Amino acid sequence: MRVTFTANGREVEADDVWEGESLLFMLRERLGLPGSKNACEQGECGSCTVYLDGAPVCSCLVAAGQVQDREVRTVEGLADPETGLDDVQQAFVDAGAVQCGFCTPGLLVQSHDLLERNPQPSDNDIREALSGNLCRCTGYEKIMDAVRLASARKCSSSEVSQ
Numbered sequence: 001m002r003v004t005f006t007a008n009g010r011e012v013e014a015d016d017v018w019e020g021e022s023l024l025f026m027l028r029e030r031l032g033l034p035g036s037k038n039a040c041e042q043g044e045c046g047s048c049t050v051y052l053d054g055a056p057v058c059s060c061l062v063a064a065g066q067v068q069d070r071e072v073r074t075v076e077g078l079a080d081p082e083t084g085l086d087d088v089q090q091a092f093v094d095a096g097a098v099q100c101g102f103c104t105p106g107l108l109v110q111s112h113d114l115l116e117r118n119p120q121p122s123d124n125d126i127r128e129a130l131s132g133n134l135c136r137c138t139g140y141e142k143i144m145d146a147v148r149l150a151s152a153r154k155c156s157s158s159e160v161s162q
């Protein structure tokens with residue numbers, strides 16, 4: 001089957017997609033978008049999280065055929081080719097929230113979504129939003145710091161632009 005959809009703002013096409021192929025496999029193996037990671041392939045770890053029509057989903061649980069004519073945004077699509085890393089990506093770097101990096105793409109998409117919906121989340125809001133994303137390395141505190149930092153930067157830049 002052929003699947004045509006939008007990935008990070010670009011129309012893309014994948015041929016010979018088999019029944020049961022996941023969106024995660026199609027992104028990584030056919031479309032050269034390896035940012036989303038495959039850690040459990042069972043919807044348990046969140047490392048494969050991408051936006052599908054603006055909502056975060058585990059791409060290992062979405063059949064490739066289901067994205068026909070829909071919009072996918074991966075961690076690669078968070079950065080702006082002109083201005084560089086998104087605030088949340090930069091905050092993860094600055095807060096030292098990346099160790100092995102396996103969980104990072106999913107955490108970035110999920111944190112990005114949280115801050116779009118709620119630019120000033122409480123610690124509980126952050127914990128709840130990221131509860132489906134597992135990290136084996138950081139103990140989560142640096143991840144919390146990163147989201148707090150991205151939130152603080154987002155709020156101060158919107159105050160400056162008012």
Ligand code: FES
Pocket residue numbers: 037038039040041042043044045046047048049058059060061
């Ligand atoms: S690889 Fe999809 S949730 Fe773990």
Ligand code: FES
Pocket residue numbers: 097098099100101102103104134135136137138
């Ligand atoms: S940084 Fe290694 S799993 Fe999170």
